[in-house]
Amino acid sequence: MxxxxxxxxxxxxxxxxxxxxxxxxxxxxxxxxxxxxxxxxxxxxxxxxxxxxxxxxxxxxxxxxxxxxxxxxxxxxxxxxxxxxxxxxxxRSAPRRTIGNLPAALPRIEVVIEPESLICPCGCGPLHRIGEDRTERLDIVPAQLRVIVTIRPKYACRGCTDGVTQAPAAAHLIPGGLPTEATLAHVLVSKYADHLPLYRQSQILARSGLDLHRAVLADWVGKAAFHLKPIVDRLAEHLRRSGKLFMDETTAPVLDPGHGTTKTGYLWALARDDRAWGGEAPPGVVYFYAPGRAGENAEAFLTGFDGILQIDGYTGYNRLTKPSRRGGAPLRVAHCWAHARRKLKEVFDRDGSDIAAEGLRQIAELYAVEADIRNTSAGQRLSARQARSAPFVAAFGEWLQAQRRRISAKSRLGEKLAYIHNHWEGLQTFLTDGRVEIDSNRVENMIRPLALNRKNALFAGHDEGGVAWGRIASLIETCKVNGIEPFAYLKATLEALANGHPQSRLDELLPWSFSPSS
The missing domain is CATH 1.10.287 (Helix Hairpins)
Structure with missing residues (x-):
């Protein structure tokens, strides 16, 4: 166009x-x-x-x-x-597409919405009921299907012709649609937390006598994803203001309809979790979808963040530490000792290398210190690391260089030692800031649910599906790490959006702001 x-x-x-x-x-x-x-x-x-x-x-x-x-x-x-x-x-007055019929066998719960006053405005006396409007929407209580019948009586005065009085219709996220906001929340949680693709959900509902095609459920999910986008964007804004974040990425196979095969997309997790040192900021995670693993994707997702970034050794992150970084000043990175340990463990498991075994022993001493200082303040962690861990790290550095001089750089062990050497500066960051973790295991734990969804759902059906996947998963996983039940949160949030919750107060709709009584 x-x-x-x-x-x-x-x-x-x-x-x-x-x-x-x-x-x-x-x-x-x-x-x-x-x-x-x-x-x-x-x-x-x-x-x-x-x-x-x-x-x-x-x-x-x-x-x-x-x-x-x-x-x-x-x-x-x-x-x-x-x-x-x-x-x-x-x-609002335009006709809306409604797909599907609600079986007569489903129980009906009638909710009557009366006008604020039943007295005729002209002073003639009480109004008389002359009719009503009835609308039916599908509501889901987990493991129970029911139909909410909303009745809005109509009243008119017998003494004058001033018109009909009727309560306004309740607000719905999908005007004219069948689902209540609880139903939408159930479908989202089933798809993105319980790993049930929509066509399987359709099959499950059919066993209860409810014929809802996958296309109907997809329409609901797409509209819910649109309305939830500002909340996820606001969640990302909060995370980018943090002084320290984790970042990691995982594959998200995506169907390529034009070729009849799958291609590899990626979900990038940007996470905050300061609980280990008593930080006041609540934990959270946002998943960004990108069709590739290029470092420029991480650069775009981190626009506006200027703190310490805890990452693995993927070379795509290197551009973040350079003066040419777009979206902010060069970042300071903290690398992951768990990844360094895995490199040596791979060699030891395969070859039984004594050198790899010695490296693992020294790394174990660092983790022993971390176990002792777990759940202490950032200042206490920093003091303990400088007193106890720093000598271990210095000794490991000397040992590392000595072994690299002895071993061929092209050997399997030589390559693993070179990996640790190339990330040596970032591996020492945890010694200078008590907020930094020794590894990035926390963000890896937040990625595991996505891997499970990938296993059960096979892959995303489209790049656009990867975006929606990341968006809904961001809210669900942030609920989980804050001890919030995802269904209750999404139900309340979708209801708030349906009732016109102002954009200026989006912070009230973030997962960590939710309480079951709210």
């Missing part, structure tokens, strides 16, 4: 010029949304009507449709949101 032509607005009054610029910006944004929508529709058609030579299993085909449908629903939600801002009344 062609871009908007350059217009000379200088002759317009200031107020009209601002309105014109805002309109041009809105048109440009809508064109980009439409372009993305057309691209996704084309990919969906290709996945549906592609070459017969592209041999996909049922799982692969279902996941491709699932993720593309989620992405398309998110685009539609964004377009609808922009339409709401320009014409709120027209958008």
């Amino acid at each position: 062609p871009a908007a032509p350059d217009l000379d607005l200088s002759a317009l009054p200031v107020a009209q010029r601002a309105a014109a610029l805002a309109l041009i910006e809105e048109v440009t944004a809508l064109r980009e949304i439409t372009r993305r929508q057309e691209h996704l529709i084309a990919e969906l058609n290709h996945a549906l009507h592609g070459k017969r030579s592209e041999k996909l299993s049922d799982d692969e085909r279902q996941l491709a449709f699932e993720e593309l449908s989620v992405a398309l629903a998110e685009v539609e939600a964004e377009k609808a949101a922009r339409g709401t801002r320009t014409d709120d009344t027209a958008t």
